Amino acid sequence: MTGGAGFIGANFIHYLLENHSGDQIVNFDALTYAGNLANLADVKNSAHYHFVEGNIADKDAVTKTIQQYQIDTIVNFAAESHVDRSIRHPDEFVRSNFVGVSTLLDAVKQFDVRKLVQISTDEVYGSSQSGSQFDESATLNPSSPYSATKAGADLLALSYFKTYGTPVCITRSANNYGPFQFPEKLIPLMVTNGMRDKQLPVYGDGKNVRDWLHVADNCRAIDAVLRKGQPGNVYNIAAHNYAENIQIVEKILKRLGLPESKIDYVTDRPANDLRYSIDDSKIRRELGWQPKIDFDEGISQTIDWYLHHEDWWRPLLQNVQNR
Template sequence: FGTASLLEICRKFPVKVFLQISTDEVYGALPQGLADEKFKLNPSSPYSASKAGADLLCLAYQKTFGLPVLIARMSNNYGPFQFPEKLIPLFITNAMEDKPLPLYGDGLQVRDWIFVEDACQALLLVLEEGRVGEIYNLGGGNQRTNLEVTRAILKQLKKSSRLIKHVADRPGHDRRYALDSSKLKRELGFEPAVNFSEGLARTVKWYQDNRSWWQNVKTGLYRDYYERQYRQRLAMESSKTGKRKGGKRK
């Protein structure tokens, strides 16, 4: 309803451009290859389905009312100031406090990562130079499994891999996302400037230098969210580990 309301307001009070920020999740899981902008929509979660619906609604307003719409489908962002519910800041901050890193399933889910500065630069380029009515994929070209990302974080912080705790996977957790962003490069000349190693190092350092910021964030309502999301999963994993160790002692 939010996107529909904004579109209707912009139809009544004309704007220069309406930029819809979407997600690579609208394409669904890809066993292999890359999804370009013409790839069929196959969302598999309520979140991605709502995003796919919003994208279609934007295109409908462009075709029906001539609203100057652009759509940017983003891969996973990371960098400074990211709220610690997300994988990278959650695992950085947990590792800094020697707390468990709750990794969903086997950790082999693949995501494409783009550093926040590159993401902002790409969005600005689409906003200023993109063709009305077009869709642009904004990927970083950095495909990594969640386990690879987790190990890279631990290496940066010189922490033990024993902090990794594999927990029950999320319902509807897609296995792999991968964007073809060649249209963005071809039409607008964009290429990410920050590779994953550099971006992760800068991100880790930011959280190290801004401990008071994220410690204040990880209180109150955040703590309630974390308990709901991970407490039972971590408890179940601890129980399984205890049983395995008990079996060995026998």
């Protein structure tokens, strides 16, 4: 797998080691600012886990790793993932999120890898203005350089399936939350600012709606796609826990015992999508997956995780850019 030192990838490695103890895992990760080996400190000595530092856009490094470890399946988590950064440095997103996927697709084709699961996002569908839910056949209408590079990679992957029969599946999930998320993202940013007595910056009027999926539920969904997904298929992964950003921030303030005056409404991000909403009936029907984690419980546990892991997030703050 790739990108395993990041948020979802690290959770997925823990999930695999707990649930599929016979699997051998190779974590191929470039260790960008978002890659953090501390996320995997507890598993680094496992006989089932191996780490390789490398970039998915580097053909030689990808080829060498596939050959050396006789890789038979790839789950690609590696990506630049922060929308704000994509507005400042779109070129880095093109290289990792599009060129990197192209490199992986070529390698899968060349070395007869059994399956590639490309981890994509609900953001490729763009904003659901009318409140309707997009299914997997909906038109892609990305708004940010981040989501545009993810959409481009999805289209390239599907073209490889159609043209060469390359065995690729795509997951498009809602916003993930849980432990090990880099503290530039909404929930850890707000908790860590609150704990440091800083203002909590909220974009626009805070009314943007996101669907919040616990990372553990996403890991189970990705695992189902990895083992049972049909090549050439896309699977949406939703939670149907819709909340305005301001509602999440209010929950955090309440948990930290802080007043509403800590909220700082800042100029909205350009092209900020109002609402994401996807229809995930396909994965529920075909692969028998459904989310298990209760939203209120999941959010409370997640806030508490950041409250109790200051030693984990403090060293990362030097790489959090101001909004």
